[in-house]
Amino acid sequence: MSEATMGSNGASTELLQGRSVAVIGYGSQGHAHALNLRDSGADVVVGLYDGSSSAEKARADGLRVASVAEAADGANVVSVLIPDTVQRDVYEADIEPFLETGDTLVFAHGFNVHYNEIVPPDHTDVILIAPKSPGNRVREEFVAGRGVPALYAVHQDSTGNATEFAKAYAAGLGCTRAGILETTFAAETETDLFGEQAVLCGGFTALVQAGFETLVEAGYDPALAYFECLHELKLIVDLAYKHGIQGMRREVSDTAEYGDYVSGPRVVGEASRAAMKEILAEVQSGAFARQWIDEARGGQACFDRMRVDGAEHPIEVVGKKLRAHMAWL
Numbered sequence: 001m002s003e004a005t006m007g008s009n010g011a012s013t014e015l016l017q018g019r020s021v022a023v024i025g026y027g028s029q030g031h032a033h034a035l036n037l038r039d040s041g042a043d044v045v046v047g048l049y050d051g052s053s054s055a056e057k058a059r060a061d062g063l064r065v066a067s068v069a070e071a072a073d074g075a076n077v078v079s080v081l082i083p084d085t086v087q088r089d090v091y092e093a094d095i096e097p098f099l100e101t102g103d104t105l106v107f108a109h110g111f112n113v114h115y116n117e118i119v120p121p122d123h124t125d126v127i128l129i130a131p132k133s134p135g136n137r138v139r140e141e142f143v144a145g146r147g148v149p150a151l152y153a154v155h156q157d158s159t160g161n162a163t164e165f166a167k168a169y170a171a172g173l174g175c176t177r178a179g180i181l182e183t184t185f186a187a188e189t190e191t192d193l194f195g196e197q198a199v200l201c202g203g204f205t206a207l208v209q210a211g212f213e214t215l216v217e218a219g220y221d222p223a224l225a226y227f228e229c230l231h232e233l234k235l236i237v238d239l240a241y242k243h244g245i246q247g248m249r250r251e252v253s254d255t256a257e258y259g260d261y262v263s264g265p266r267v268v269g270e271a272s273r274a275a276m277k278e279i280l281a282e283v284q285s286g287a288f289a290r291q292w293i294d295e296a297r298g299g300q301a302c303f304d305r306m307r308v309d310g311a312e313h314p315i316e317v318v319g320k321k322l323r324a325h326m327a328w329l
């Protein structure tokens with residue numbers, strides 16, 4: 001696939017003015033969408049389940065709060081910003097019955113639509129706006145007069161206006177100030193799942209734990225292993241985040257840089273690359289999604305067991321003691 005250009009893509013908030021938008025969920029993304037869209041001229045209502053602890057917070061922020069069904073019924077744009085694992089049930093019970101011709105469904109991650117857990121009716125528009133930041137940063141940057149970059153995509157365009165509205169919504173979040181990038185539900189979902197499994201979460205934690213275990217098994221002090229394999233990562237990641245990989249290499253010592261070139265590819269070699277291809281294939285085929293949906297719906301016994309095992313790993317035990325000495329944390 002070719003590289004898309006990132007810019008404001010000709011977006012403005014005009015299509016958002018006075019539009020009734022129901023933001024379902026007031027968590028990380030929900031609160032940022034609700035507040036930024038309101039401040040950009042939309043008529044926002046927050047939809048929450050009865051007894052949600054977020055209701056008071058949303059009211060304190062000056063927003064109208066209703067049940068999910070009432071909010072979805074009264075709005076012609078419905079943003080589904082609740083955890084991916086509960087979206088299908090909430091959608092079927094309290095959103096779908098109220099979707100009218102020309103309404104727009106908005107998602108911040110393509111998972112449920114891409115894997116057909118949610119199949120919206122033909123007479124609706126279905127779009128994705130995925131800010132590339134946690135919700136609090138989306139709000140903070142907006143308030144500061146800036147924005148964070150976002151991906152946008154159209155899954156279904158019944159009105160002929162879905163793309164223009166997606167861009168207006170992204171502009172309303174402040175994202176066009178940083179730049180928005182057009183993609184598809186498939187590409188957003190598949191790259192997101194692959195990235196978190198192979199690199200950001202899975203690859204990273206397995207790499208750190210393996211490095212830690214290698215040093216500890218060779219007889220080194222677990223505290224030294226912790227500092228070398230986990231603590232110092234932040235410095236490296238911060239440098240790469242700001243200056244890229246080569247910029248990070250310029251900042252570390254020549255010895256570290258030379259060791260990086262000759263040893264890195266031995267750690268992540270053919271076996272790891274083959275595993276990455278396998279993981280990507282399972283994401284693309286829907287096999288991973290099926291496995292996770294079944295696990296989540298079946299009571300999460302495996303998930304809970306892996307959580308407990310993870311918490312008992314020696315790196316957690318030594319890390320807890322060491323972090324108690326880091327006043328800045």
Ligand code: NAD
Nearest residue numbers: 025026027028029030049054081082086108109133134135
């Ligand atoms: P979150 O966990 O922060 O928010 C959850 C919200 O949903 C809360 O208001 C909670 O009360 C509500 N909720 C939970 N269960 C509910 C239920 N059964 N019925 C009704 N409401 C319920 O969620 P989030 O991290 O903001 O994720 C929302 C969407 O945004 C997801 O699709 C996620 O993939 C996507 N996303 C998140 C981020 C992020 O940084 N967190 C970034 C990009 C995209």
Ligand code: MG
Nearest residue numbers: 192193195196
């Ligand atoms: Mg992600």
